[in-house]
Amino acid sequence: MQTRYGLRKAVKIPGRYWHGRGIAREVMVSDISPRGCRMQERFSTLKVGSAISIQIGSGEPIRAQVRWHDRGGVVGVQFLRTIDPAAIGA
Secondary structure, eight states: OOOOOSOOEEEEEEEEEEETTOOOEEEEEEEEETTEEEEEOTTOOOOTTOEEEEEETTSOOEEEEEEEEOTTSEEEEEESSOOOGGGGTO
16 A cells, blocks of 8 residues: 555646656646656656656756556656645646
């Protein structure tokens, strides 16, 4: 069973992420908490444990780690530091 850290807030915020030195991939962030978010990407190839940087809206990039994904392109990430979702408009 996976433990949640903080309440998640349903949102619909465009974002992008970078994996390694790859190009930015566009995503839609569908919920967010101080410790992580869920994002939707149509053709995700991310693997659990992958290190990424994610930019949500016009905020600064946040270092994160992929915690789970499903075959439908939904990916859960955990931020490496807590954030204030209100600071990015969530």
